[in-house]
Amino acid sequence: MIDTLKNHILKFVSPPKSELQEFLNKMQLKRYNNKEYLLKEQQYCTHQYFISKGCFRFYFINQKGIEKIINFGIEDWWISNFDSFINKSPSEYNIQAVEDAVVFKINKQDLSAILANSLELNQYFRMIHERVRIADQKRIQYMYSLSGEELYTTFREYNPHFVQRVPQYMLASYLGFTPEFLSKIRANKKV
Amino acid sequence: MIDTLKNHILKFVSPPKSELQEFLNKMQLKRYNNKEYLLKEQQYCTHQYFISKGCFRFYFINQKGIEKIINFGIEDWWISNFDSFINKSPSEYNIQAVEDAVVFKINKQDLSAILANSLELNQYFRMIHERVRIADQKRIQYMYSLSGEELYTTFREYNPHFVQRVPQYMLASYLGFTPEFLSKIRANKKV
DNA sequence: TATATTTCTTAATCTAGATTAATTTTTTCA
DNA sequence: TGAAAAAATTAATCTAGATTAAGAAATATA
Numbered sequence: 001m002i003d004t005l006k007n008h009i010l011k012f013v014s015p016p017k018s019e020l021q022e023f024l025n026k027m028q029l030k031r032y033n034n035k036e037y038l039l040k041e042q043q044y045c046t047h048q049y050f051i052s053k054g055c056f057r058f059y060f061i062n063q064k065g066i067e068k069i070i071n072f073g074i075e076d077w078w079i080s081n082f083d084s085f086i087n088k089s090p091s092e093y094n095i096q097a098v099e100d101a102v103v104f105k106i107n108k109q110d111l112s113a114i115l116a117n118s119l120e121l122n123q124y125f126r127m128i129h130e131r132v133r134i135a136d137q138k139r140i141q142y143m144y145s146l147s148g149e150e151l152y153t154t155f156r157e158y159n160p161h162f163v164q165r166v167p168q169y170m171l172a173s174y175l176g177f178t179p180e181f182l183s184k185i186r187a188n189k190k191v
Numbered sequence: 192m193i194d195t196l197k198n199h200i201l202k203f204v205s206p207p208k209s210e211l212q213e214f215l216n217k218m219q220l221k222r223y224n225n226k227e228y229l230l231k232e233q234q235y236c237t238h239q240y241f242i243s244k245g246c247f248r249f250y251f252i253n254q255k256g257i258e259k260i261i262n263f264g265i266e267d268w269w270i271s272n273f274d275s276f277i278n279k280s281p282s283e284y285n286i287q288a289v290e291d292a293v294v295f296k297i298n299k300q301d302l303s304a305i306l307a308n309s310l311e312l313n314q315y316f317r318m319i320h321e322r323v324r325i326a327d328q329k330r331i332q333y334m335y336s337l338s339g340e341e342l343y344t345t346f347r348e349y350n351p352h353f354v355q356r357v358p359q360y361m362l363a364s365y366l367g368f369t370p371e372f373l374s375k376i377r378a379n380k381k382v
Numbered sequence: 383t384a385t386a387t388t389t390c391t392t393a394a395t396c397t398a399g400a401t402t403a404a405t406t407t408t409t410t411c412a
Numbered sequence: 413t414g415a416a417a418a419a420a421t422t423a424a425t426c427t428a429g430a431t432t433a434a435g436a437a438a439t440a441t442a
Contacts, residue, residue, distance in 0.1 A: 062336040070331050083325045092332070115314065122313035123306065129320030134274045136327050140261050141283070143334065144367055145253040148429065167389060176335055181429055183391050339399065358419060372399055374421050 001029065004052040005104055008076050012127050015120035023114050023121060027104035032056075032097040038079070039095040045084035047105040051077050054101025055165055059173070060093045069174040072098075072166065078128060079103075098166055143176065149185050151175045192220065195243040196295055199267050203318050206311035214305050214312060218295035223247075223288040229270070230286040236275035238296040242268050245292025246356055250364070251284045260364040263289075263357065269319060270294075289357055334367065340376045342366045 002024055009020065027050070032038060038056060039045055051073050058071040058079065070093065073079035084091040085108065115122055142151060152175060156163050163171060168186075169179035193215055200211065218241070223229060229247060230236050242264050249262040249270065261284065264270035275282040276299065306313055333342060343366060347354050354362060359377075360370035 060332060060336075068332075068335045070328060070335070082321055083328065086321060086325070115317075117310075119308075119310045119313060122310060122317055126306075126313055126317040126320060129317060129324060130273055130277060133320060133323060133327070134277070136324070136331075137261060137274065140327075140331075141251060141259075144259045144261070145251075169389070177428095178430060179390070180392085180431080184429085187391075360419065368398095369400060370420070371401080371422085375399085378421075 001052055001102060002027065002104060004076065005050050008050075009121075009124055013120040013124045015118060015124075019118050019120065023118070026106050026110040026114065028106070030103050030105055032101045032103065034097055034100050036097050037094060038097065038103070039081060039084075039091055039093070041092060041094055042090045043084075044088065045081040045091055047107050048078055048080045048085065048111060049103045049105045051075055051079060052102045052104060054097060054103075055099045056095055056101065057098050057166070057170060057174075058093055058095050067173060069170055072162075072174065074162070074165075098170065148175070148177045148181060149188070151177075152182065152185050192243055192293060193218065193295060195267065196241050199241070200312075200315055204311040204315045206309060206315075210309050210311065214309070217297050217301040217305065219297070221294050221296055223292045223294065225288055225291050227288050228285060229288065229294070230272055230275075230282055230284070232283060232285055233281045234275075235279065236272040236282055238298050239269055239271045239276065239302060240294045240296045242266055242270060243293045243295060245288060245294075246290045247286055247292065248289050248357070248361060248365075249284055249286050258364060260361055263353075263361075263365065265353070265356075289361065339366070339368045339372060340379070342368075343373065343376050 005027065006020070006024060009015070009023075015023075029052075030049075032054065038049060041060070053075060056073045056079055057069050058073065058081075059067050059069040062068050073095075079095060081091045081093050081095070083089060084093075115125070142154060146154060152171075155171075155175060168182055172179045172182040175182075196218065197211070197215060200206070200214075206214075220243075221240075223245065229240060232251070244266060247264045247270055248260050249264065249272075250258050250260040253259050264286075270286060272282045272284050272286070274280060275284075306316070333345060337345060343362075346362075346366060359373055363370045363373040366373075
């Protein structure tokens with residue numbers, strides 16, 4: 001199971017075997033059942049998590065009490081609340097499994113120790129961040145230029161398998177509109 | 192002038208003097224006048240830019256021909272089109288000075304060479320990315336939970352000096368609404 | 383295999399913010 | 413310092429998507 005992480009790292013960098021092994025040894029396996037929480041509002045995020053299997057949603061609850069999904073995480077993604085993790089602040093977000101899941105987690109102290117010494121693992125995380133930033137930028141571009149219907153069809157086009165994995169009301173939340181409006185869009189498209 | 196960058200790096204990491212100097216030596220100073228372009232749509236982004244002085248806007252033009260600002264960059268920020276830089280794709284975005292500006296730039300080859308060897312500079316860039324990701328996350332949270340008026344007052348509150356630096360129609364674009372609507376908000380608040 | 387729970391749909395009504403089109407104010411620069 | 417350009421305002425009208433309120437399907441669970 002840890003091979004999912006090992007392979008992911010080796011796609012980006014080639015650290016010395018011992019260094020990589022040391023890192024992998026620090027990672028702890030943890031399983032989550034569907035609907036279990038990896039992190040709840042007000043808790044402190046003490047780990048970074050690599051998703052080996054399953055799917056999580058990263059969301060908050062707005063003033064009106066409505067859940068707003070900021071992101072999903074699936075296989076081969078790192079997930080955590082960076083703000084809470086880095087700044088040691090209580091989390092404003094929840095991270096919840098939306099499928100049975102397997103993750104590998106590492107705490108701040110262990111991660112810091114490794115990043116203080118490993119050039120390649122710094123490169124690995126740097127490259128991951130770069131890729132996420134590109135994706136986030138594209139997302140903001142879409143948010144600022146597409147209608148609700150276009151957002152949905154574009155997302156569907158680029159993530160045909162993923163739209164099957166989560167309930168539609170979660171997709172609607174992630175895309176920034178109501179489930180009722182998503183139903184309307186889908187009804188329009190059929191005819 | 193290069194000290195702005197040097198100081199910024201030293202706020203995060205403490206690289207060996209020679210390594211830091213080697214990096215700084217690769218940085219080329221470039222000046223931009225207000226309204227000059229650092230990058231235009233369809234061009235390839237070949238450098239990363241550290242803003243030493245001034246302000247830039249990062250924007251694209253949507254299907255209706257309207258400019259949409261995704262981000263601003265000011266002193267002590269790195270700016271570039273990562274997607275174009277990393278994937279060697281033509282840019283979908285424009286980066287334009289909105290004040291007279293001074294930047295230090297480094298090309299891909301030089302940067303890669305340095306990041307292949309310097310632990311500390313990898314850490315530096317990793318930490319920058321982490322911070323940007325936290326900010327982007329917060330931004331998406333605001334976009335998904337605040338009304339136009341709340342977006343404006345919140346932004347104003349956190350960036351009181353910055354709102355003075357750019358025309359209001361640019362602020363409106365950045366916040367995701369029209370200049371007319373921003374005028375309306377401001378008119379409401381006065382009375 | 384029936385019941386409870388979760389998810390999805392439909393339809394009527396409402397509203398935040400867009401659009402359009404002038405007009406006014408501010409800034410630039412010859 | 414005065415004309416032109418750029419930026420900001422106002423007001424009327426319009427619309428994408430929200431809200432509310434049922435009801436229908438699908439899924440889970442006993």
